[in-house]
Amino acid sequence: MQTEWWKDAVVYQIYPRSFQDSNGDGIGDLRGIIQRLDYIRSLGATVIWLCPIYASPLIDNGYDISDYYAIHPELGTMEDFDCLLRQAHQRGLRVIMDLVVNHTSDQHRWFQEGTSGQNPAYRDYYIWETEKPNRWGSWFGGSAGGYNTQVGAHYLHIFAKKQPDLNWQNPALRDEIYRMMSWWLNKGIDGFRMDVISLISKPDPIPRDTGSDLSPYCINGPQVHTYLKEMRQKVLAKYDIMTVGECPGITVQEAQKYAGTDSGELNMVFQFEHTSLTDGKYGKWSADRTDLVKLKEVLNRWQNGLRETSWNCLFWGNHDQPRAVSKFGCDLPEYRVLSAKMLCACLYLMQGTPYIYQGEEIGMPNPHFTSLEQYRDIESICAYHDFVDSGVVEKRMMLTLLAHTSRDNARTPMQWNSRFCAGFSSAPPWISLGYSWRAVNVEQEEKDENSVLHFYRDILAFRKGNPLIRYGTFELLCADDPHIFAYVRTYQGKRLLVICCFASEFTRFDAPEGITLDDWTLELSNYDGCFVIGNGFTARPYKLRVYSLG
Ligand code: GLC
Ligand code: CA
Numbered sequence: 001m002q003t004e005w006w007k008d009a010v011v012y013q014i015y016p017r018s019f020q021d022s023n024g025d026g027i028g029d030l031r032g033i034i035q036r037l038d039y040i041r042s043l044g045a046t047v048i049w050l051c052p053i054y055a056s057p058l059i060d061n062g063y064d065i066s067d068y069y070a071i072h073p074e075l076g077t078m079e080d081f082d083c084l085l086r087q088a089h090q091r092g093l094r095v096i097m098d099l100v101v102n103h104t105s106d107q108h109r110w111f112q113e114g115t116s117g118q119n120p121a122y123r124d125y126y127i128w129e130t131e132k133p134n135r136w137g138s139w140f141g142g143s144a145g146g147y148n149t150q151v152g153a154h155y156l157h158i159f160a161k162k163q164p165d166l167n168w169q170n171p172a173l174r175d176e177i178y179r180m181m182s183w184w185l186n187k188g189i190d191g192f193r194m195d196v197i198s199l200i201s202k203p204d205p206i207p208r209d210t211g212s213d214l215s216p217y218c219i220n221g222p223q224v225h226t227y228l229k230e231m232r233q234k235v236l237a238k239y240d241i242m243t244v245g246e247c248p249g250i251t252v253q254e255a256q257k258y259a260g261t262d263s264g265e266l267n268m269v270f271q272f273e274h275t276s277l278t279d280g281k282y283g284k285w286s287a288d289r290t291d292l293v294k295l296k297e298v299l300n301r302w303q304n305g306l307r308e309t310s311w312n313c314l315f316w317g318n319h320d321q322p323r324a325v326s327k328f329g330c331d332l333p334e335y336r337v338l339s340a341k342m343l344c345a346c347l348y349l350m351q352g353t354p355y356i357y358q359g360e361e362i363g364m365p366n367p368h369f370t371s372l373e374q375y376r377d378i379e380s381i382c383a384y385h386d387f388v389d390s391g392v393v394e395k396r397m398m399l400t401l402l403a404h405t406s407r408d409n410a411r412t413p414m415q416w417n418s419r420f421c422a423g424f425s426s427a428p429p430w431i432s433l434g435y436s437w438r439a440v441n442v443e444q445e446e447k448d449e450n451s452v453l454h455f456y457r458d459i460l461a462f463r464k465g466n467p468l469i470r471y472g473t474f475e476l477l478c479a480d481d482p483h484i485f486a487y488v489r490t491y492q493g494k495r496l497l498v499i500c501c502f503a504s505e506f507t508r509f510d511a512p513e514g515i516t517l518d519d520w521t522l523e524l525s526n527y528d529g530c531f532v533i534g535n536g537f538t539a540r541p542y543k544l545r546v547y548s549l550g
Helices: 030-035 037-043 078-090 109-116 120-125 171-187 224-234 252-259 292-305 336-348 378-389 395-405 442-447 452-463 467-471
Strands: 011-014 047-050 067-071 094-099 145-148 153-156 191-194 242-246 268-270 353-357 473-477 484-491 494-501 507-510 521-525 536-539 544-549
Touching (some): 030 037, 030 078, 067 078, 067 171, 078 094, 171 224, 252 268, 252 292, 336 494, 336 544, 353 452, 378 395
Parallel strands (some): 011 047, 094 191
Antiparallel strands (some): 494 544, 507 536, 521 544
16 A cells, blocks of 8 residues: 655765774775764654665666675675664654666676677667667766677667666566565665666667767656656555655656646656756756756746645755755855755645755855866766867866766765764765865764754754655745745735845845735744844845745
């Protein structure tokens, strides 16, 4: 039986390598996560999403899986996992796993035995082109066609060369995946976050002479909905779980197909329109500021577009995005706390399931790396070489772009305290700490009742069990204002007015017709005091005010 518990869930996303090290090797692990379960619970989170913890050569930090049934030894053992699951459940925390089934590692048994001829049936678990490969470009740089000498053919890889794409057309492959999913669900996990699930279906045959962009052919490919309906019917429907699909390049209409109330596929999807508004001259590596008018247009469209037909994921960041406060707010010392709180309220008072990416709840900023040696992420390093070696971008400029956009911005160790290695480990960590760890850490923020951390707890407590947050309508106000993001939620005669200033300057907010501020009650804010003059006020930088009525 399926219930909709996930509509009231608050998800805390963990990047295990960077969360908490328990054995002094500089790498976060499962035992470390167990030590921090009470902390996660204390935030008001109800679900943990674990980024991949499976056996992997770590070309893409675990998104290249070599054994779906094994835990990476650096992270722990299966006993550790069972213990984590048990301990989480005892605290009322559910656990969802990353499901990476668009591709495997080239070290996976299927690829190894399929290409060596040891088990030829496995060869057809991947996608081969015997003639010359197409001209598609891999999303991590270079060609998307990798040559395998043993087979004498090219295999498709949307990501790194060592991440061959799986052939979902093969029913035997699909059955293996369903069996594996059932195995984890039977262990008692509470669902899956499905990695790039919108990419699993490829056109057959792969078209020739298309140009380098594979997106139009592989995003929402021809059979994707057939496969997901089958997956639901064969596996998911048997459990009371949550499923969230990562769907780059998706529209509202497509989202309704993947996660429509009656679509029989997933519960919700991650869309990336609001995080991609900074794309510009250097593609996704551009460090432009987000245009607030566009941001409002996008979030308003998703809030109203999925209303009663699907369900939104509320997130500013994840392990693939720079830090929310640095990207959408301002991480200068004078504005970091203010803007992190403003962002928290702005997003989490909307309709949908909140996702907190580890460290966001203390307002962790980007680490501000300054040299290529500090980077670990394959995508960032490949992009550096693509741009710099070809002379398109000069070295220093590229380092500046990466400091704003790299995925490693989100992957530095969690900042627990101001002692050695920020309390993350007793040994130098696998990736450098961000510069801010002495000032920005959990211990510090626990002590300070005006901290971002306390504010996250307040907002999540405010949401909890509040039907207006779950069911209320969403109405965007002053859509064209370049600095203010304001909206009203309404449910059964009760209203909530959220006013957020996204500027580092003073700006004026005037309530539109139909709203008389004097009648409303102030619920939450991030500054003490405010002069209401006329039917509005002067908003200080990154100001937040939340009012209720009725
Ligand atoms: C997803 C993951 C990302 C990974 C990619 C390939 O986008 O979030 O971290 O590199 O898929 O698996
Ligand atoms: Ca460790």
